[in-house]
Structures are given as structure tokens and as C-alpha cells.
Amino acid sequence: MQAYLDTLEKEFLLHQNPEIAAKQKAYLKNHFEHFGLTTTVRRTITKPFFDKAFLPPKSELKSIVITAWEKPQRDFHHFAQELVFRYKKDFEESDIELMEYMITHKSWWDTVDYIGMHLIKNYFKKFPHKKALYIDKWLASDNLWLQRTTIYCQLKDKTKMDIELLAKVIITLSPSNEFFIKKAIGTILREYSRIDAKWVVDFINNHEISKLSKREGTRLLS
Secondary structure (H helix, E strand, C coil): CHHHHHHHHHHHHHCCCHHHHHHHHHHCCCCCECCCCCHHHHHHHHHHHHCCCCCCCHHHHHHHHHHHHCCCEHHHHHHHHHHHHCCHHHCCCCHHHHHHHHHHCCCCHHHHHHHHHHHHHHHHHHCHHHHHHHHHHHHHCCCHHHHHHHHHCCCCCHHHCCHHHHHHHHHHHCCCCCHHHHHHHHHHHHHHHCCCHHHHHHHHHHCCCCHHHHHHHCCCCC
């Protein structure tokens, strides 16, 4: 496991770009360090590490992810979440604990949204009986990133959107003063307006949501 991450770090260092790193750090409000790799460069570097022939055993996934997550560079965090995605067909019920760890540590929108849209979404597809339990738990928490995940785990669901759940989540979170919650509500309403504009208009007209959420939610509507 350590050799796997050490080899990856050597590749990151070989391609680092301090000028790009400074811009990336500023873009994420100086919360994280960076190697200065563009997404294209990072994914070119990491592609061999995702090859089935070189993927670590699933039993080592948690250890690898937590070790990568403890590193200061954001590139490692992006790699770790994309690594977890490679095991989506092999998810176990207990893997939700690792996903919660990723959401609640080194938290910012760039990782949390990926985790919601790609990891949590696939976890709930495999274990639908866990969905209501964790959605309720996260809504009741005071962690804005867990709350945001209750929105983003349905983003891009289009005609498969669970409308009752969408309404419940938005109504529960609408009183929040958090920018990242208000923005997320607007985002999912905007995306769903592509599928059912009338539902979105009716929902906005019949519920109190923030001006930001309303503005984002109606952006595609005439």
C-alpha cells in the first residue's frame, strides 16, 4: 500500500508546477496545498494506477484512502475519491463509513460534490435500504457538507429523481443560512427544471426558499 502511494507521489512531484499550484490554492480559498497539476495531467498520471492489473485489493482501500486524505495536497484527495469509484461494483455496506469520513474531513465543495454524485449515489443504488436512514441522519446533523450531500446524491438523476425525497430535503434545508446549502438547492432545482419545469415552478411558488436558491433554480426558465 505504501509503495503504491509513494510511486504516485513521485509522479506528482515530477510533474508539479508551482505557478499553477498557487492559482489552484487561491481558487480553493487557500484551504489546501497543490502540486499544480491540471485535471488532464493528473488523470494522465493516475490512469495506470487505476488499471485493473495494478489496483490494490479491496481490503486495502480504506487504509489507502485515509492515508491519501491525510496528505496536504488536494491532488491526493481527488485521486483517492476517484480510486474509491473504481470499486463501486464491490461496495460493501460498511463503506458508507469511509465516505462519511471523506465528506467530513478536508471538506470543500470540490470533493464533497464528487463524493455525493459518484460515490454516495452508487452506494445507495446498491443498498437502497440504507438511503432513508443516512439521508435523515445527515439532514439532522449540523454538518453542512453532509447536508449538501443529501442534495448532490440526486443531482443529474433526471427522470429517475425521487421527487418526494427532493422536496423533503429542500424543505428541511431551506431555512439554512449557509451559502453552500442555498447554492446547492438552486443547482438541483435548475437541473430538474430541464426535466419538469412545471414541478420546479410550482415548488418555488409554494415554498419559501432563499433568493439565491430561487435565482439559481429558475435560471433556465423563461
